Amino acid sequence: MNADLVMTLSKIPIEDFEKMSRDDQVHYLTENLRDLDDELVEPGIEILIGAGETELAISLAKDSGRVDRAVEIAIEEGDFLWAALIARKAGRREDSERLYREGLDYYVSSEMYGRAVSAAEALGLPGDQIERLFEAGVNSERRNMDVGRVRYALDNLASSLESALAGRDDETAEGLREAMSEERLRAMKRSAGDQER
Helix, strand or coil, X not given: CCHHHHHHCCCCCHHHHHHCCXXXXXXXXXXXXXXXXXXXXXXXXXXXXXXXXXXXXXXXXXXCCCHHHHHHHHHHCCCHHHHHHHHHHCCCXXXXXXXXXXXXXXXXXXXXHHHHHHHHHHHCCCHHHHHHHHHHHHHHHHHHCCHHHHHHHHHHHHXXXXXXXXXXXXXXXXXXXXXXXXXXXXXXXXXXXXXXX
16 A cells, blocks of 8 residues: 555544555554544554554553553563553552552662662652662662763763752752762762773
């Protein structure tokens, strides 16, 4: 089927959709994601997943009211943060908190500390626990990377944490900012010491 024709079709019967090539189906779904007939949503989700377009599949599921399916896909992709956000926006606070907690455990076990810090922040964990996660992330990166890459990772993690702290002037936020500043200075000193050797 001609790609130009696919983009201009907004509503087609499922029989015609099934006759399309897989590439044309993916293209059609992408172009008409928010305007699909209900009978195309379920097969569309599966086709998008099969094509590696999981973000679009999650969006289609979420936007069509299939919250459980959207959460399931996000979890299968290891994106507990997005799954928890979807649950929260759907008014499922308990599910959201459970997903943030599962995500925290998953991210820590996978040494994905930037995401672990984000989950901890969303859960409202105490600053000392978040600081320990931050430090664990720095130590993990230090073990697995050279000093330059550790500094880069630290800067990215600090930037993420600073964004999460934006607009917060409480004692916990100030303590985290201070700890991040101290760690940056230590990293710079270590780097300078390594370069002198």
